[in-house]
Amino acid sequence: MSERKYTDQHEWLEVDGDLVTVGITDFAQSELGDIVFVELPEVGAALTAGEEVIVIESVKAAGEVGSPLNGVVEAVNEVLADAPETINEDPMGAGWLIKVRTDAVVDLSGFMDEAAYNTFTEDS
Amino acid sequence: MGTSEILLSTPLYSLHLELGAKMVPFAGYQMPVQYPSGIIQEHLQTRQQAGLFDVSHMGQIRVAGVTAASELENLLPIDLDTLPVNYQRYTLLTNNEAGVRDDLMICRRSETEFLLIVNAACKTDDLSYIQAHISAGNTVEMLENRALLALQGPGSVEVMAELAPGLLTLKFMQAADCEIAGVPCFVTRSGYTGEDGFEISLPTDGTEIVARALLGFETVEMIGLGARDSLRLEAGLCLYGHELDEHISPVEAGLNWAIAKSRRAHGSKAAGFPGAERILQQITGATTRKRVGLLSQEKAPIRAETELQSVSGQPAGIVVSGGYSPASQSAIAMAYVATEFSQPGTKMNALVRGKLRPLEVVELPFVAHRYKQN
Numbered sequence: 214m215s216e217r218k219y220t221d222q223h224e225w226l227e228v229d230g231d232l233v234t235v236g237i238t239d240f241a242q243s244e245l246g247d248i249v250f251v252e253l254p255e256v257g258a259a260l261t262a263g264e265e266v267i268v269i270e271s272v273k274a275a276g277e278v279g280s281p282l283n284g285v286v287e288a289v290n291e292v293l294a295d296a297p298e299t300i301n302e303d304p305m306g307a308g309w310l311i312k313v314r315t316d317a318v319v320d321l322s323g324f325m326d327e328a329a330y331n332t333f334t335e336d337s
Numbered sequence: 338m339g340t341s342e343i344l345l346s347t348p349l350y351s352l353h354l355e356l357g358a359k360m361v362p363f364a365g366y367q368m369p370v371q372y373p374s375g376i377i378q379e380h381l382q383t384r385q386q387a388g389l390f391d392v393s394h395m396g397q398i399r400v401a402g403v404t405a406a407s408e409l410e411n412l413l414p415i416d417l418d419t420l421p422v423n424y425q426r427y428t429l430l431t432n433n434e435a436g437v438r439d440d441l442m443i444c445r446r447s448e449t450e451f452l453l454i455v456n457a458a459c460k461t462d463d464l465s466y467i468q469a470h471i472s473a474g475n476t477v478e479m480l481e482n483r484a485l486l487a488l489q490g491p492g493s494v495e496v497m498a499e500l501a502p503g504l505l506t507l508k509f510m511q512a513a514d515c516e517i518a519g520v521p522c523f524v525t526r527s528g529y530t531g532e533d534g535f536e537i538s539l540p541t542d543g544t545e546i547v548a549r550a551l552l553g554f555e556t557v558e559m560i561g562l563g564a565r566d567s568l569r570l571e572a573g574l575c576l577y578g579h580e581l582d583e584h585i586s587p588v589e590a591g592l593n594w595a596i597a598k599s600r601r602a603h604g605s606k607a608a609g610f611p612g613a614e615r616i617l618q619q620i621t622g623a624t625t626r627k628r629v630g631l632l633s634q635e636k637a638p639i640r641a642e643t644e645l646q647s648v649s650g651q652p653a654g655i656v657v658s659g660g661y662s663p664a665s666q667s668a669i670a671m672a673y674v675a676t677e678f679s680q681p682g683t684k685m686n687a688l689v690r691g692k693l694r695p696l697e698v699v700e701l702p703f704v705a706h707r708y709k710q711n
Binding site: 275297 | 376
């Protein structure tokens with residue numbers, strides 16, 4: 214059973230065993246506005262938590278997304294190359310960014326659950 | 338500018354919030370950057386139908402007096418003898434180093450009276466600068482109780498046909514007084530999008546009435562500063578602080594057309610404005626850099642301050658404005674490049690986060706102007 218967690222960088226993580234899907238939240242896409250370009254890492258790339266590996270460019274601004282954890286890129290969302298607006302349309306679903314295979318049991322204690330994240334965005 | 342600074346608001350502040358605007362600080366004002374439909378949709382709305390812009394943050398400076406015209410010519414490379422009443426012209430406050438203090442619109446309201454529309458970020462400095470250079474006996478004042486709206490796009494004419502049909506005879510850069518929804522307005526046929534349209538100067542206490550009357554038309558939507566920037570970029574128009582500043586000359590910016598023939602070498606009123614010697618030399622000689630348009634085949638915006646390299650890897654220049662163009666569905670930019678790289682068709686690269694992104698120099702504007710010329 215997967216569960217969804219959130220970071221203070223407005224990313225979401227869906228954890229399914231050692232495979233973690235990463236995306237940005239609806240709040241983040243709304244703040245960015247119309248997204249026109251996404252730069253994703255290569256499949257197979259090794260990621261370090263905190264490393265800025267994804268660039269999301271909207272009409273207004275460039276946003277860099279850090280990897281929330283250590284691991285290896287298992288898959289990237291190929292749809293985004295031609296249809297980056299998918300992130301605006303369905304940030305929590307079809308607009309996912311990357312899937313990361315983690316090398317250890319994921320420690321979820323540093324992340325927020327949905328209720329905590331909602332409180333966090335209301336305060337920010 | 339510190340975040341603790343108190344931000345001003347325009348007379349349409351509550352209307353912006355009512356329409357769901359995202360407000361941002363801009364030149365000391367809280368301004369709408371976009372509405373819920375988003376920047377791209379607002380951009381297309383303006384190109385296809387009509388967009389209403391709140392540009393009340395801009396300065397409206399009235400200069401009046403018997404020597405106003407001749408003394409303004411000491412500050413601007415313009416010939417006001419050729420500007421009839423109710424005609425407007427684009428001009429520049431140049432500085433002694435051949436740079437630009439501000440770019441502005443000047444409209445003649447009577448033989449002895451002018452209205453200057455200046456940039457929000459420059460307006461306080463402009464006012465004191467002009468006051469210091471216009472002799473006593475003339476008046477130089479900021480019109481604090483005036484707001485400014487712009488109605489832009491091909492649908493603007495049909496809207497005005499209903500609200501103020503007297504404006505339909507105006508051509509690009511002509512002006513007239515009229516009444517819209519019972520509010521006395523001063524309107525020019527001009528704008529900052531490349532489209533046909535109108536700029537409306539009006540009393541602050543009538544601004545919301547006029548805005549709501551305009552928004553009452555199905556073809557009109559409110560547009561934020563985000564789309565205002567992408568529209569002017571496609572139209573190849575300069576934005577002060579980007580394409581123009583105190584260290585960029587009008588000739589480098591490709592604005593020779595804004596320097597009156599009579600103010601050039603051998604003209605009847607040659608020189609006599611700040612920086613004239615260098616500016617006039619540049620017109621007949623050459624500059625080492627030029628403003629150009631750059632077109633990308635990709636969507637990734639190439640933003641201001643991005644470095645440019647020639648295909649052989651030499652420094653070629655720097656981007657001053659960049660963004661996504663809905664018309665070309667790719668990134669476009671304006672840049673200053675070394676003159677040798679300024680010819681349309683020249684290929685170069687932008688250095689974005691360590692990667693080279695290919696670009697080509699193209700003619701400006703990116704999207705043809707559709708002003709009411711005839």
